[in-house]
Amino acid sequence: MVRVRARFAKLGKVRWTSHRDVARMWERALRRAGLPVAYSGGFSPHPLLSFGLALPTGCESTAEYVDVVLDPERSRTGGETWWTADPGEEPGSWVTRMAAGFPEHLTPLLPGGVDVVAARSVTADMPSLQQAVTSCTWRIDVPGDPAPVVVAVETALAAGSLLVSRERKGRTEVDDLRPSLLAMRVVPDAAGERATLTVETATRPRGVRPAEIASVLGVSFGTACRTHQWIERDGSQEEPVVTRPALGAELLGCAS
Amino acid sequence: MTSLWPQIEPLLAQVVKPARYIGGELGAQRPMHGAGRVSWLLVYPDTYEIGLPNQGLQILYEILNERGDAAAERAYAPWTDMEAQMRAAKVPLFSLESHLPAGEFHVVAFNLSAELTYTNVLNLIDLAGVPVRVADRSSDHPLVVAGGHCAFNPEPLADFVDAFVLGDGEEVVGEINEVVAAWQAAGTGDRSQLLRALSRVPGVYVPWCYEVAYDEGRLVAVTPRFSDTPDRVEKRVVADLGAWPYPRNQLVPLIEVVHDRLNVEVFRGCTRGCRFCQAGMITRPVRERPAEQVADMVRDGLARTGYDEVALTSLSTADFSGIEHTVAQIVDDPRSNGQVSVSLPSLRVDAFTVGLAAEIQKVRRTGLTFAPEGGTWRMRRVINKLIREEDLYSAVEGAFSQGWRRVKLYFLIGLPTETDEDVLGIVEMARTCVDIGRRYQRGVTVTASVGGFVPKPHTPFQWFGQDTAEELRRKVVLLRDAASRVRGLTLRWHDPKASVAEGIVSRGDRRIGAVVEHVWRAGGTFQEWSEHFDLSLWETALAACGLDVDDVVHRDRTEGERLPWDHLSAGLHHDFLWQDWVDALAEAPVEDCRWTPCYDCGACTGIGVEHVVASAAAPAGGSQGTGQDLSTGGAVPVRFLETPPMAVP
């Protein structure tokens, strides 16, 4: 079995769909492409796809990921397609070539706003996205006078702890968000009508949703966009799939 | 028309399932609006998840958008949280494609599949900013039309809907479009002229054109008000389903919906003659889609949508000529790589063979559903559901021997002539099914799902006085007690109170319109949903309108009584229906006329359309009386196969 890791964006109206909805969109797109996706066994087999951290419904992103497991045994079964292996082609070469075709060929098969920006093959021994990703960067748009937002960010960064409570399995749990806020920056716009927050959050012990960040800051936000997911390795950060510069997150542009 | 999206989007963060309101499905069109095009808003009066899969509206959506003189968008009922947000923010009902205000469309068209959605219809008209009553509308307001099965007794909605369509909509939507376009071009702005022109289109019923008379609380006459209004409106029938391979671009929603799979309609109509079934009676005759076209639509549809499941839909898909071959073809297609499963809604047991079971289960083994409807052979002769006990048991045996663990059985209670023995027969049948399953595997479950019977217009049971909620509840308790002693049997039942509310509307005359409006004004929307259903709203409304539930719902009608839909025709002769009612009471069955001589019910003869059935003979083993020995239907115990049947290649 081989594995392709694709990076995609979720922008515009489609941001109102859920993480599970996105999973189904991918399943259908891969079937439409006819790709030889591997299936689980059992009474109700399902395609082997795994997604990283769930994106909260309503948030945009330029840095979503999916791992797709494919079956090299079937690399020549679909007739002549963009992904068909050449006779005698090694699985390694096949999967690299196929991954390169993901952005061009899968984007039109996905709903508008779900755009594949890059893909590469990853080896079977690479940790899953869930295990590998250690932090995320968010860009959060806060409409209104930026001055109080600037103050709120300073106060939050200076605080020793930032307690939030949430309902979980019928019980109220209190968590400290401060350790998960790795960095936070606020940029007021020139007209003084809005502020843009850039926040880096850790994924462990748990992920932090933009709504929680807004609530500890005491602000209400317009839109939020996940711009990066990071894997920490040997003290430096890298992205699970690096985008080609022309399709970089900055140019794709979230609404925020 | 300008998009309301900027006003809608801020509301979405406040509601559950916001993607219900965004559109953007695969297959969604970008209709062109503008001069020379009549704009249609097609509305299903229930939530997005329930309404999107409706094939009727999807078909009309495509047919209209293919025309140069029309443009069609869609809307569904916003859930209560969204409605509250919309009303607070003064956002009207909107379309999903372009997020345009509903009130600016020329035609707002509803599908009516279930009576309990009627209060939603009123709510949606109101949410569109349109007066709910026909009488209060001006030429600036959209034309409100409705079609679908419930349109065969439109009287409860007669005060709120400008025009109803009886029967198949494929051809008539274009004709309506032309009438509306011509009226717009004439520029008189006189709405009554539009209504009168519509009333002359075959299959279109305009209630405003008819006067209704009552005497001593009984409907006595429905008379045309104008010389060019027909006395009687006949339903429309598409003679050749093969000429209409729609939907070509079935919508693929972004969120999960109830029938989340490819649907291919394999035939329309049904002549099994089950006497309780309105759908079967009003959609006659049978028109099969050519098997080749079915195969094409399945293949193209799967490739286009990316679904891994296809439903072959009709009222009784196992009757489709060559069904086993069709299923095998789909499952064994190399392109589907063994991952495509087929579902057949409502299997009939008499044609359910082990071979079909083997084909269906190749990919995914979901539950199997059979609908014997009646618990005893006597009861099934009354309702003309001629399933012999031995047929059900051998079908169930086929299923369990092929590895199924769950079987679901559908029954009705509250049927004409029903005795407690008939009711308890349901548990007996289910118990035998559990016993059969145990021979093959441990841990089998049989679910018996029991609904309260609501008599429907244009059926032989239209004269029958429906059981009261108390009587239905008494029967449910009988069943519950008996079922609790059977391990492996789960009993589920439909709320008897909901059957009463459905009964109020089902055979109601125009006076029920005020009741529907009353319930809506009291906040009674989403009455199909148990969390919102409230019978007391209906009772209060009936009382306020001076009507009596016993008279409206529980009273037997007499042969000579004028029924509220007598001026509307589904093709069936009054005499045929009455004779069938008399036969029912005499426990006399009738065979399926697809394979036996015509009874002259009227469906074919009156309209000049014939059955379109590829197979000239009834399926092997017989079907619905044809080619079967019915003298032994109740014979138990059944003959069990000595060894598990072999899988049919």
Ligand code: B12
């Ligand atoms: C898919 C399906 C569902 C789905 C999707 C919803 C839907 N109704 O489409 C789900 C699972 C949600 C569902 C639920 C229910 N369903 Co259902 N469902 C079906 C099924 C299998 C197919 C419907 C379909 O797509 N038909 C095919 C299309 C082509 O036909 P059509 O919709 O009638 O449309 C044609 C014409 O009527 C007309 N037309 C329709 N609308 C309009 C509108 C205009 C303006 C015009 C001009 C013409 C027009 O033109 C169309 C093309 O010719 C039918 C069985 C069947 N084969 O018809 C049952 C059926 C419609 N359902 C039925 C019932 C009872 C229900 C429920 C009440 C069950 C329950 N107790 O919960 C609920 C009600 C849901 C709700 N709130 O509306 C009954 C209706 C009984 C009756 N009155 O005759 C049917 C006939 C099944 C049966 N044999 O009992 N259902």
Ligand code: SF4
């Ligand atoms: S007219 Fe005759 S053949 Fe046609 S549906 Fe009626 S009984 Fe059957």
